[in-house]
Amino acid sequence: MSASELAARLARHAEAVCRHYLSAGRRYGNYWIVGDTANSKGRSLYVHLAGPRAGRWTDAATGQYGDLLDLVRESCGMIDFCDVESEARQFLTLPKTGSASEYRSIGAPGRSNRPAAERARRLFAMGQPLSDTLADKYLRRRGILRGSDHAALRFHPSCYYRDLLTGDTRRYPALIAAVTDPSGAITGVHRTWLDPSGDGKAKVETPRRALGSLLGNAVRFNVPVDAPVKVMAAGEGLETMLSLSYVIPGMPIAAALTANHLAAFKAPVSCLRLYIAADADDAGRYGSERLSQAARSLGILPLLLTPELGDFNDDLRSLELDRVTVNLRRQLCPEDVAAFLPAA
Template sequence: MASIASDLSLALADNAEAVCRRYLSKGRKEGRYWLVGDVHNTPGRSLYVRLSVSPDGRGAAGKWTDAQSGDHGDLLDIIAAARNCRTMRETLDEARRFLSMPTPPPTEDPPARRDKTPAGTPEAARRLRAASKSIFRSLVATYLASRHITDLAGCEALGHHPHCWYRPSEDDDPAVLPAWPAMIAAVTDLEGTVTGVHRTWLALDGSDKAPVAYPRRAMGHLLGHGVRFGRSGRVMLAGEGIETMLSLRQVMPTAGTIAGLSAAHLAAILFPAGLQRLYVARDDDPAGAGALATLTERASATGIEIVPLEPKLDDFNSDLRAFGRDRLAANLRYQLRAEDAELYLTTG
């Protein structure tokens, strides 16, 4: 099976642009790369697929990396995600159909037993979340305190894993440790079912992120879902990063909050029932502007009001660390509707 997969992967790489046009149709070609939001064909520029071998021969055609999550793979992974393939056989059969290759007859041997949950699936994400411990008095609390995030009420979505496996990339030092402590954030749907997790690997003392090439990665089914803090309600907050949203909760602790994890995923979040006004903490970059525009367009069709929130610096965690809670709250006060400022702001 491994040899067959390798052969098909090479054949797909020879047709990398055609594969991208079929399975990542919402992306676009730029130079030697195909850019798109993620493996689920979300519009954006986070994920890039190499369409041809790099001039120095180091970069292979068909390889991709998601700059937001740090995940990477080949075109078989793209096909598996695009077609929601549940097994390797389904993925290989779809690849053969794309390449106009005949499908071999089914084997009469019983399928091999799989005791291990496939990596990257919602099931694997739920196992990792279940193996995590409370963040209180943990290295996660130490790390968040270093970011001036100390009020952790309503943060049941977060967990602490003392030895979370880290898959090195080609950008990592060969001597990088195979496991680090990590903050595990549950990604849930509107019913509260865990569909994925986001991992932030931490330094061994919790003082900062781990010294690895990609200290943040997500796994599982993310599209439409997010990391949720507090309860859904008539008024809510949404944004990209976990630390950005936790920073806002330091001065608005009773407001329900959703972290979408990337601009592309923020733009695609599903709206909870009863939501009337959504404040969007946008990042000051083209991707953040695009996410805000998409959310506004989607919300207008359902009667939900979208109100942008702008930090003074690059994001609200930078504001919290540089200016403190009172000035952060003061900046938010004039951007919130008066009744929401009165109801949700605790200082400023």
Template sequence: MSSASDLARRLGQYAEAVCRAYLSNGRRSGNHWIVGDVRNASGRSMHVRLKDSPKGPAGKWVDEATGEYGDLLDVIELSCGLAEFREVADEARRFLNEPHPEPAAPAPGAQRQPAAQRGSPDAARRLFAMSEPIAGTLAARYLAARGILLPARERALRFHPGCYYRDLVTGETSALPALIAAVTDPDGRVTGIQRTWLDPAGAGKAHLDDPRRSLGHLLGNGIWLGLCPGAPIPVMAAGEGLETMASLRTVMPVLPVAAATSASHLSSLTFPAGCRRLYIAADADAAGRHGIRRLSQRAGEAGILTMVLRPQLGDFNDDLRQLGPAHLAASLADQLVPEDARSFLPSG
């Protein structure tokens, strides 16, 4: 297995391709890639060296605004919001196993649509656009089997009948049906997607070691259900998993909710305009508790009141499936501010 230093060195051989894939809001300037920060913000304070030089090897970077520095493994970790080195190494190996030709200079006056880098926000947007509405598909049946019923106008979820899947261990590839969830910012701009591969026979998720993967720019963004871009959202709920948040929306169909896809992403979720009260769906594991604490701290600093919603069983989808929607609604009624219980829970 490759060491961290070896992976960083190999990534440095494709430094510009790495930057184009993971720091897509930047641009090349001479022998450097210029971007706002290691989390792919727009700006000019972070410089990534693209070629070996007497000052150091390709791939080393420094953020002049914050003093942060590192290599391309750090870029992958922080731009993708990954929590464990195993995830970072897997993503680096996936990147290195793909062809990365040097970008050709366009002919004078030529205009063309560039191919999207795999794993980039552009690639996520294109896959989402290629998918179809969820109504009547295997994805809708999968959600219904888990007790999740969402409005037909819900546009964040789509279905792809043959979504590409690659086994990260064997390298084998296949095409399987998948639930495609858009990851967006609070203004509704798609920055990534989450794919949940499904069993073609309708028996839940596909029988894979990792049937759920995300791509694109995830940090700060989430899978928003009930988002009306541009409108203020005074009250909302947020949590890690799509099915957890979709379960809450099943019994509170007018409450906007965001699924951050992981505990680390939950802690960094961007608050929408006008937010004054935030409900956080609890997760039992240690990483989930850390995400809740960090998000609560950030919300408090922004003047947003936070309250934690706790399931009676393992998670809110367990409550929905095993206890039923009426029992879940009654449990939530005891945890919501009375004004919100009247606004978001159906009477009776």
């Protein structure tokens, strides 16, 4: 049985799959609605339960999408397709097979991913430099004063926003962030739609979405292209990691955008120490623990960075900069304090 046939078999039992793997959600009409693939409460991820798109799902907050095999992979935190296949067959009480060679490789850039990545590259190319734009002002209001220094960030003055439930489209200004693979190639973008009046994010259901291939990739700041990276920090949110970069200028930084993608983030092979800025919720702890395990298996020392408040952007906006710096100084290795933190 091919992967597409296995996905189709799951799709015929879409609601049962959702009740098993996404038990925090509930049915609304022909959709199963839940927070995310980590089974959090919320309304951003929806799964089609009937019709020709039965089994297809989209997370409006991150832009993730796929079939029920992808959903099993994400919800169980699996990487290898043989594990996904085994889990799906167990759910369907099908006999196991000994090889997954005939099936697609999860995480590989398949045909369905290429158009999204191409659209992401085109969208980023249409953006303009961040300096003195609405996006720059938005970041400054959140305490991030040097956002325009980062080549990974651009501003789009009129970016399409589509309501994924009604299909209605509108245009809003947007902060565009490039998602790149370890070689620096753009594989996706993250969009933050903004209120044209300058009053924060756009007043829409999901003002943040990603497009393209995110698994293993990230929005990167201060990463040199011609030198090995021995120390870096990784975390979830774009503004969280931009805040960290503002306080620790020069340190290579990666924003994986979600807890599941943080778990799958691939640190550079030259990395010796990986600081992990984890969100203080169940999904954040899951992501940081999985990334820590992966780092140790590669001989990389994982070290947690903990904010005083909810995240480092909360710290930057609510606390004095000196206090945030002192908190981080306590958590960094002495050689990294000397290399990256301003002198006290």
